[in-house]
Amino acid sequence: MTAKPRRLVVVSNRVADFNAKFQTGGLAVALGDTLKASHGVWFGWSGDVTEDAVSTAPKVENVEGLTVATIDLTPEEAEGYYYGYANRCLWPALHYRLDLAKGNEAHSEIYFNVSARFADALMPLVGPDDLIWVHDYHLIPLAEELRGRGCTARIGFFLHTPFPSPEIFAAVPGQKRLGNALMVYDVVGFQTCSDRDNFRRYVAASLDGEQLRGDRIAAQGETTLASVFPIGIDATAFRKLAESESAKGPLLPDLGEDMKTIIGVDRLDYTKGLPERLRAFETLLEDFPEHRGRVRLVQVAPPTRETLPVYQEIREEVERLVGRINGRFGDLRWTPVTYLHRGVPQDILTRLYRESAVGLVTPLRDGMNLVAKEYVAAQAPQDPGVLVLSRFAGAAEQLREALLINPHDINEMARALDRALTMPRQERWARHNRLWQRIETYDLDTWRDSFIQTFAASDSDPVNLFPK
Ligand code: GDG
Numbered sequence: 001m002t003a004k005p006r007r008l009v010v011v012s013n014r015v016a017d018f019n020a021k022f023q024t025g026g027l028a029v030a031l032g033d034t035l036k037a038s039h040g041v042w043f044g045w046s047g048d049v050t051e052d053a054v055s056t057a058p059k060v061e062n063v064e065g066l067t068v069a070t071i072d073l074t075p076e077e078a079e080g081y082y083y084g085y086a087n088r089c090l091w092p093a094l095h096y097r098l099d100l101a102k103g104n105e106a107h108s109e110i111y112f113n114v115s116a117r118f119a120d121a122l123m124p125l126v127g128p129d130d131l132i133w134v135h136d137y138h139l140i141p142l143a144e145e146l147r148g149r150g151c152t153a154r155i156g157f158f159l160h161t162p163f164p165s166p167e168i169f170a171a172v173p174g175q176k177r178l179g180n181a182l183m184v185y186d187v188v189g190f191q192t193c194s195d196r197d198n199f200r201r202y203v204a205a206s207l208d209g210e211q212l213r214g215d216r217i218a219a220q221g222e223t224t225l226a227s228v229f230p231i232g233i234d235a236t237a238f239r240k241l242a243e244s245e246s247a248k249g250p251l252l253p254d255l256g257e258d259m260k261t262i263i264g265v266d267r268l269d270y271t272k273g274l275p276e277r278l279r280a281f282e283t284l285l286e287d288f289p290e291h292r293g294r295v296r297l298v299q300v301a302p303p304t305r306e307t308l309p310v311y312q313e314i315r316e317e318v319e320r321l322v323g324r325i326n327g328r329f330g331d332l333r334w335t336p337v338t339y340l341h342r343g344v345p346q347d348i349l350t351r352l353y354r355e356s357a358v359g360l361v362t363p364l365r366d367g368m369n370l371v372a373k374e375y376v377a378a379q380a381p382q383d384p385g386v387l388v389l390s391r392f393a394g395a396a397e398q399l400r401e402a403l404l405i406n407p408h409d410i411n412e413m414a415r416a417l418d419r420a421l422t423m424p425r426q427e428r429w430a431r432h433n434r435l436w437q438r439i440e441t442y443d444l445d446t447w448r449d450s451f452i453q454t455f456a457a458s459d460s461d462p463v464n465l466f467p468k
Contacts, residue, residue, distance in 0.1 A: 080110025
């Protein structure tokens with residue numbers, strides 16, 4: 001049986017920057033290569049804000065066979081859709097922070113209208129045999145808008161964030177419209193079983209839906225497939241990079257053989273549990289004085305969404321805690337916390353992971369958390385470090401051999417840090433081995449391919465994204 005040639009069309013809030021000297025985002029690499037090979041399309045917001053955005057045609061460029069199409073947003077759209085409903089209402093609510101979720105009807109109207117604008121611009125670029133893959137919470141209404149314009153292509157959606165418990169989602173302003181819009185997709189993909197189950201329960205409770213066979217659910221006259229596709233990393237490439245980088249010698253200043261490093265890498269977002277992490281490190285130094293002068297925390301925290309006040313507040317809190325710990329415990333030789341409020345290049349990051357005895361990942365909620373996987377992949381297999389991981393990161397469903405902690409329990413975290421810093425090599429090795437196997441098996445290619453195959457599953461033909 002010959003496979004029907006298919007083209008992949010990826011839609012996300014922003015498109016990858018293909019003019020950048022090197023790609024840092026894993027998604028850009030994984031999807032970029034597939035898109036180039038299938039002569040696909042990547043569509044999204046250019047990142048530019050212009051007064052006449054609505055009347056301007058999309059910018060279309062060709063990058064090695066891939067069509068990159070972008071539109072600008074007006075200042076009102078950027079404010080209402082991106083900074084407003086998406087990041088001030090949906091992002092906190094999806095991470096269980098209803099206290100921070102600011103409902104604003106004007107913003108949610110603009111959010112829905114931006115999906116309509118995306119659909120207008122996308123329609124001339126897509127055909128009936130395309131697979132349209134929409135990413136993340138910014139664009140939930142897109143399938144509904146495309147269908148309303150007569151689009152018959154298959155449309156799938158992947159949520160990179162958690163899907164919260166139904167009681168939380170039911171409290172999101174505009175939730176019914178969102179829930180109904182999700183049901184229009186042919187496939188709705190989640191990071192974890194718990195996210196999928198939350199969605200199922202929400203559909204049953206709030207949309208009078210029902211579960212059909214397997215992952216298929218029905219509500220409001222629509223049926224969709226709600227399935228789990230845990231996102232991964234390019235584990236082999238990461239391990240290779242870490243090996244070649246570590247051959248360059250140590251990156252961190254040599255403070256003697258006894259000095260161990262704990263590494264944290266996170267956008268400076270309130271979901272990542274940074275204050276809790278710093279308090280746990282402080283408690284470690286308080287309750288386990290034997291570690292004083294023998295451990296340092298290196299925290300890389302690049303800025304994100306800085307114009308929103310809640311992000312300015314979290315930055316101030318983090319900086320206050322770093323100053324307090326360093327002032328309280330540091331001496332002329334030893335600075336307990338090294339804090340970088342900026343991004344570092346990929347090669348440096350990989351070396352930092354490799355040189356650190358502990359990877360500390362403490363989100364209060366996280367869709368998956370790729371840093372956890374990258375830390376594991378970067379370890380020297382014979383003498384690996386220990387991953388300390390929040391139970392509330394999606395990654396905890398897969399990475400069960402990490403030291404799993406509750407980031408709200410500062411003392412438990414401090415004890416886990418002590419255990420990680422003193423863990424015998426045999427146990428480190430055994431845990432790492434299992435973690436590595438899972439990361440290598442469920443890598444980025446597996447994620448992409450399993451989504452794409454499921455997505456086209458109702459076709460009798462196998463999918464062929466690479467026509468001759
Ligand atoms: C969302 C979801 C989900 C960070 N700092 C630097 C740097 N990074 C890279 C990391 C990692 C990526 O950014 C962050 O990914 P995470 O998964 O940890 O978190 P989010 O940004 O919140 O991502 C999340 C993800 O989407 C994918 O579905 O896992 O739950 O929230 O790759 O390495 N990279 C470099 N320098 C830095 O300073 N080079």
